[in-house]
Amino acid sequence: MDNAATSFPKPQSVLGAMTSYATQLGASAGRGAYAEAVETGRLISQCRERLNRLFNGENPDHFIFTLNCSDALNLAIKGLVFGSASPGIAIPGPFHAICTHVDHNSILRPLNALADAGVIEQTRVRVDPQSGLVDPDDVRRAIRRGTKLIAVTHASNVTGTLQPLADIGKIAREHDIPLLVDAAQSAGHVPIDLRAEHIDLLAAPGHKGLLGPLGTGFLYIRPGIEKKVAPLREGGTGSVSENDRQPDFMPDRFEPGSHNAIGIAGLSEGVQWVLDRGAEELFEHDRDLVRTFIDGVSTIEGLTYFGPQGVRNRVGVFSVRVAGFEPLELARALEEDFGILTRPGLHCAPLIHQAIGTAESGGTTRLSFGPFLSKQDVKYATDALAEIASRRAAKGAIEVPQRV
Numbered sequence: 001m002d003n004a005a006t007s008f009p010k011p012q013s014v015l016g017a018m019t020s021y022a023t024q025l026g027a028s029a030g031r032g033a034y035a036e037a038v039e040t041g042r043l044i045s046q047c048r049e050r051l052n053r054l055f056n057g058e059n060p061d062h063f064i065f066t067l068n069c070s071d072a073l074n075l076a077i078k079g080l081v082f083g084s085a086s087p088g089i090a091i092p093g094p095f096h097a098i099c100t101h102v103d104h105n106s107i108l109r110p111l112n113a114l115a116d117a118g119v120i121e122q123t124r125v126r127v128d129p130q131s132g133l134v135d136p137d138d139v140r141r142a143i144r145r146g147t148k149l150i151a152v153t154h155a156s157n158v159t160g161t162l163q164p165l166a167d168i169g170k171i172a173r174e175h176d177i178p179l180l181v182d183a184a185q186s187a188g189h190v191p192i193d194l195r196a197e198h199i200d201l202l203a204a205p206g207h208k209g210l211l212g213p214l215g216t217g218f219l220y221i222r223p224g225i226e227k228k229v230a231p232l233r234e235g236g237t238g239s240v241s242e243n244d245r246q247p248d249f250m251p252d253r254f255e256p257g258s259h260n261a262i263g264i265a266g267l268s269e270g271v272q273w274v275l276d277r278g279a280e281e282l283f284e285h286d287r288d289l290v291r292t293f294i295d296g297v298s299t300i301e302g303l304t305y306f307g308p309q310g311v312r313n314r315v316g317v318f319s320v321r322v323a324g325f326e327p328l329e330l331a332r333a334l335e336e337d338f339g340i341l342t343r344p345g346l347h348c349a350p351l352i353h354q355a356i357g358t359a360e361s362g363g364t365t366r367l368s369f370g371p372f373l374s375k376q377d378v379k380y381a382t383d384a385l386a387e388i389a390s391r392r393a394a395k396g397a398i399e400v401p402q403r404v
């Protein structure tokens, strides 16, 4: 139950595609005229086409492969900031960015690094401490002259809160400000429509809900927006080799160097698995698990779960505290006594832990679901939590382990 970190298991088709690439192709796309290199290029294009279909994008070539979601967010944020510099001037002009208290360090840290260097100014929009929801009107109020980016985390990796993306997207589009969405916890779990939700930049990992391997991720850049984004890396693309400047066409503008072909071959099958099952159906399955979890924990004395207190506005990511247990201690009991794998701590998202009041006490223990878990699995977890919670009366004598 740590699918929010990376999904496990992966579909058989993902493993099959990776094995088949490794044993039968083993080539670098665009780096040879032989059949294996051409076929590798076709596999990579096919993955872009599948992503474009899943998210209703405008052009498959606008899906840029990255190392993970953090890498995609860095490209979007720093690319926009450095892309806003006038020709011949290295330092960008006034650049104001908006993010939220629910964001992961993969948004907070790049923005803070730029703010600390004096390159940007930023406003962090608060969230409701109970639900973890951002009020779109707060986003609207934070807009000022020079706002050139709104970044928002679609689904929280701490509280599971699902933000009203279409409303925030509408505001961003009305003001002609690029909207960057961190879909680390929603891609593959929740239907996302790039056009209907007015998303300009979508960053996602390939290794979570899209069921690909670690080392995969992407940034979708809406056609037209790529002109505002500076490449952060230059290098060989296998195209226009006579030119010693980075090409400006997509996707080569942002993809120097050999691709992670084995990873993308696997990711492509993960995306196809999601397409076959259907994003709506996967979301419904997630809701069933959420309902089962909430039913199971609602009568456990001493257990608190954070974020929306019902199935609305959330995904199957639950942060819990059990009175008398440190987050790590609870995670250890779940693992050692029940074989349930969870993640204790602050989950790389310090501001949302401050908002919900768990930052000072070591965070929470997080259970996160995926498509291969059943309602029975979730019931097993809630029964385990009930049993652990019932031990706390006798717990005074137990030594509490050190926090990590």
Ligand SMILES: Cc1ncc(COP(=O)(O)O)c(C=O)c1O
Residues within 6 Å of the ligand: 004, 005, 068, 069, 070, 071, 104, 106, 153, 155, 156, 157, 182, 184, 185, 204, 205, 206, 217
């Ligand atoms: C909300 C959120 N954003 C970004 C990331 C970073 O993803 P990655 O590990 O693929 O860089 C995570 C990872 O857990 C996340 O939960």
